[in-house]
Amino acid sequence: MSAAHSDFSIRPASASDLDALLALERAAFTTDHLSRRQYRRHLHSATATVLAAVDAGGLLGKAVVFHRAGSDIARLYSIAVEARARGRGVAKALVAAVEAAARAHARTRLRLEVRKDNAAAIALYERLGFHRFGEKPGFYEDGADAWRYEKPLP
Numbered sequence: 471m472s473a474a475h476s477d478f479s480i481r482p483a484s485a486s487d488l489d490a491l492l493a494l495e496r497a498a499f500t501t502d503h504l505s506r507r508q509y510r511r512h513l514h515s516a517t518a519t520v521l522a523a524v525d526a527g528g529l530l531g532k533a534v535v536f537h538r539a540g541s542d543i544a545r546l547y548s549i550a551v552e553a554r555a556r557g558r559g560v561a562k563a564l565v566a567a568v569e570a571a572a573r574a575h576a577r578t579r580l581r582l583e584v585r586k587d588n589a590a591a592i593a594l595y596e597r598l599g600f601h602r603f604g605e606k607p608g609f610y611e612d613g614a615d616a617w618r619y620e621k622p623l624p
């Protein structure tokens with residue numbers, strides 16, 4: 471799986487991306503960080519897909535999606551774009567690649583949680599066709615609440 475865009479591409483992440491993935495994780499999120507051990511596990515898991523958006527300068531963004539066995543729902547667990555690369559459509563392209571991966575796993579719906587105070591991410595998901603269907607109070611490590619969003623994958 472690989473998708474080309476004007477100035478970046480999206481491909482499955484590999485062990486050689488680990489340092490950059492962790493640096494992005496620390497820079498993009500204040501809580502609920504994925505650890506190196508968790509990334510290692512997800513990179514080799516049949517029920518997880520880790521995608522990397524890259525250009526000649528290295529990692530621009532990443533997305534982690536889970537495909538739980540026995541479910542028709544994929545879960546977009548994490549997405550982040552380097553501050554220097556935001557506003558260029560990298561997240562939009564990552565979500566499209568996540569949807570393709572979910573379809574390849576025969577999933578018919580894509581779900582995610584987002585902090586209620588994360589206006590940029592909420593705008594991204596609503597723009598890309600996700601609808602709000604619930605909430606999870608105190609979902610994050612710092613006690614912040616989450617909205618739940620879903621997108622059908624026809």
Ligand SMILES: CC(C)(COP(=O)(O)OP(=O)(O)OC[C@H]1O[C@@H](n2cnc3c(N)ncnc32)[C@H](O)[C@@H]1OP(=O)(O)O)[C@@H](O)C(=O)NCCC(=O)NCCS
Pocket residue numbers: 498499548549550551552555556557558559560561562563583584585588589590591593594595597
């Ligand atoms: C949220 C985030 C992933 C967006 O990444 P991005 O690559 O800049 O987003 P894109 O350029 O693909 O934007 C796609 C659409 O999302 C919306 N959007 C993205 N950033 C936005 C912002 N800061 N304000 C309002 N809308 C925004 C817009 O509708 C945009 O479409 P448009 O440019 O055609 O109007 C990025 O800001 C980020 O990594 N934030 C920190 C980590 C994070 O919050 N992750 C989400 C956790 S749930």
